[in-house]
Amino acid sequence: xxxxxxxxxxxxxxxxxxxxxxxxxxxxxxxxxxxxxxxxxxxxxxxxxxxxxxxxxxxxxxxxxxxxxxxxxxxxxxxxxxxxxxxxxxxxxxxxxxxxxxxxxxxxxxxxxxxxxxxxxxxxxxxxxxxxxxxxxxxxxxxxxxxxxxxxxxxxxxxxxxxxxxxxxxxxxxxxxxxxxxxxxxxxxxxxxxxxxxxxxxxxxxxxxxxxxxxxxxxxxxxxxxxxxxxxxxxxxxxxxxxxxxxxxxxxxxxxxxxxxxxxxxxxxxxxxxxxxxxxxxxxxxxxxxxxxxxxxxxxxxxxxxxxxxxxxx
Amino acid sequence: xxxxxxxxxxxxxxxxxxxxxxxxxxxxxxxxxxxxxxxxxxxxxxxxxxxxxxxxxxxxxxxxxxxxxxxxxxxxxxxxxxxxxxxxxxxxxxxxxxxxxxxxxxxxxxxxxxxxxxxxxxxxxxxxxxxxxxxxxxxxxxxxxxxxxxxxxxxxxxxxxxxxxxxxxxxxxxxxxxxxxxxxxxxxxxxxxxxxxxxxxxxxxxxxxxxxxxxxxxxxxxxxxxxxxxxxxxxxxxxxxxxxxxxxxxxxxxxxxxxxxxxxxxxxxxxxxxxxxxxxxxxxxxxxxxxx
Numbered sequence: 001x002x003x004x005x006x007x008x009x010x011x012x013x014x015x016x017x018x019x020x021x022x023x024x025x026x027x028x029x030x031x032x033x034x035x036x037x038x039x040x041x042x043x044x045x046x047x048x049x050x051x052x053x054x055x056x057x058x059x060x061x062x063x064x065x066x067x068x069x070x071x072x073x074x075x076x077x078x079x080x081x082x083x084x085x086x087x088x089x090x091x092x093x094x095x096x097x098x099x100x101x102x103x104x105x106x107x108x109x110x111x112x113x114x115x116x117x118x119x120x121x122x123x124x125x126x127x128x129x130x131x132x133x134x135x136x137x138x139x140x141x142x143x144x145x146x147x148x149x150x151x152x153x154x155x156x157x158x159x160x161x162x163x164x165x166x167x168x169x170x171x172x173x174x175x176x177x178x179x180x181x182x183x184x185x186x187x188x189x190x191x192x193x194x195x196x197x198x199x200x201x202x203x204x205x206x207x208x209x210x211x212x213x214x215x216x217x218x219x220x221x222x223x224x225x226x227x228x229x230x231x232x233x234x235x236x237x238x239x240x241x242x243x244x245x246x247x248x249x250x251x252x253x254x255x256x257x258x259x260x261x262x263x264x265x266x267x268x269x270x271x272x273x274x275x276x277x278x279x280x281x282x283x284x285x286x287x288x289x290x291x292x293x294x295x296x297x298x299x300x301x302x303x304x305x306x307x308x309x310x311x312x313x314x
Numbered sequence: 315x316x317x318x319x320x321x322x323x324x325x326x327x328x329x330x331x332x333x334x335x336x337x338x339x340x341x342x343x344x345x346x347x348x349x350x351x352x353x354x355x356x357x358x359x360x361x362x363x364x365x366x367x368x369x370x371x372x373x374x375x376x377x378x379x380x381x382x383x384x385x386x387x388x389x390x391x392x393x394x395x396x397x398x399x400x401x402x403x404x405x406x407x408x409x410x411x412x413x414x415x416x417x418x419x420x421x422x423x424x425x426x427x428x429x430x431x432x433x434x435x436x437x438x439x440x441x442x443x444x445x446x447x448x449x450x451x452x453x454x455x456x457x458x459x460x461x462x463x464x465x466x467x468x469x470x471x472x473x474x475x476x477x478x479x480x481x482x483x484x485x486x487x488x489x490x491x492x493x494x495x496x497x498x499x500x501x502x503x504x505x506x507x508x509x510x511x512x513x514x515x516x517x518x519x520x521x522x523x524x525x526x527x528x529x530x531x532x533x534x535x536x537x538x539x540x541x542x543x544x545x546x547x548x549x550x551x552x553x554x555x556x557x558x559x560x561x562x563x564x565x566x567x568x569x570x571x572x573x574x575x576x577x578x579x580x581x582x583x584x585x586x587x588x589x590x591x592x593x594x595x596x597x598x599x600x601x602x603x604x605x606x
Contacts, residue, residue, distance in 0.1 A: 100354070268429060278418040282404060
């Protein structure tokens with residue numbers, strides 16, 4: 001898959017495919033960020049808030065200081081992380097549903113603030129222009145941009161892999177499985193949950209900033225429910241809490257999505273995505289990543305039934 | 315522009331909005347009480363209820379207040395099917411799964427409705443539109459009064475159902491102690507289906523009342539009222555129906571107050587600001603019990 005990611009842009013001339021792959025990579029980063037938070041047992045329904053804050057942060061810093069967007073994406077994400085810690089402070093003591101509600105509401109509050117109090121800076125509902133990641137004056141800037149995004153994607157995944165394998169990752173797991181026992185083992189759940197919030201918000205902020213510098217224009221629509229639900233859908237289908245899950249889920253669903261788009265479906269696409277999501281939750285709870293094991297499991301069950309019918313043959 | 319008149323108007327609008335929230339929140343609470351499931355897609359049932367009323371109204375021209383009953387009956391059926399196909403298989407596999415499943419349902423129902431009815435804004439004209447009643451210094455639309463009467467009637471009906479009928483008593487037993495209910499021979503899975511269907515019917519009632527009050531609707535309108543209803547049951551305490559009623563009224567008042575004093579843009583955000591403040595002070599909700 002990695003090889004394909006490197007080679008495909010060189011082989012194709014189609015700007016459509018390169019554009020699609022850039023967006024796919026960005027959503028891999030975003031889904032991975034959401035996945036880390038879920039890995040620590042916290043399911044957020046409002047990750048678009050951090051995605052959007054990263055985008056606004058980076059765009060505004062780039063516009064006010066004329067620093068290259070390649071640098072400001074990391075500064076904008078820091079803003080997202082800071083706000084992530086703030087909202088995390090309210091969330092760390094909450095149960096699943098409450099947390100889901102607070103994060104969902106938080107995205108709406110941020111959107112409201114953006115179009116009301118902050119409108120003089122953010123441009124309100126009209127939005128603002130955002131500097132391109134790589135200036136369009138450079139020849140074949142799209143390719144450079146693609147490889148820059150690819151590098152950041154690989155960087156984020158390696159960083160997440162390191163976090164999930166480290167002691168911090170183990171602490172996240174312990175808290176998710178049993179908070180009381182984790183506490184007994186000397187893990188402070190509040191501190192680690194906040195840490196998960198901060199890291200997840202930071203990476204989501206990077207993804208948001210990348211997307212907006214890629215598109216070149218930013219509106220408050222970025223805080224919409226769609227942007228909060230997509231990473232969840234990708235991760236659930238791919239495999240919750242695994243490193244490969246978000247990657248597999250994003251790639252597979254993007255291909256299905258674009259394929260359905262080619263058939264001219266509009267609302268039907270969402271219905272199909274919803275059906276796929278529900279089927280995955282019921283029949284493949286560990287996601288596509290676990291498909292090989294699941295197939296073996298199903299085979300075993302199938303074989304067990306067979307000998308009952310013809311016990312003589314052996 | 316006398317202040318008391320404005321205040322009265324805010325209170326009255328708040329009560330009207332509160333009625334819709336109460337019906338939604340009570341339905342959610344009913345489902346939560348019995349199944350311990352929170353259905354984030356609950357607002358989609360409100361939307362479906364609104365569209366069913368709309369369709370029957372267009373086809374037959376009946377009084378929309380009469381269609382309310384048909385719409386509720388239809389949603390009992392739809393709710394039962396969804397419970398059986400989607401929620402039953404994942405009961406007890408973790409709360410995050412229920413949240414994710416609801417997201418799938420939201421995708422399917424919203425866009426399925428958009429395929430059937432299109433995504434344009436629709437509205438229904440109530441037969442009583444334009445009739446107002448003088449209360450003090452205030453002209454109140456007659457529809458709003460009817461909506462409050464209907465809400466009160468539905469809630470009384472629900473109360474009697476839960477207190478007096480066998481199924482109602484079985485529902486209360488299952489919500490108090492699921493295992494105990496099983497032991498005394500109650501078919502809890504049947505009770506699950508009935509509670510889910512009833513919860514959806516209440517959402518359909520909310521949708522119908524939303525429609526007859528002259529509000530516009532489209533397939534995506536259900537989400538925001540539903541999350542507000544969810545905020546209400548967090549404030550009022552999970553599983554507590556009196557909590558849902560008080561919370562619903564307060565939320566309606568707070569919202570309309572905020573829209574007047576802070577500007578209409580804050581109408582949606584204010585409920586979450588309140589929710590976050592309450593949860594910071596008391597993580598289990600205003601009247602919530604400690605633990606699960």
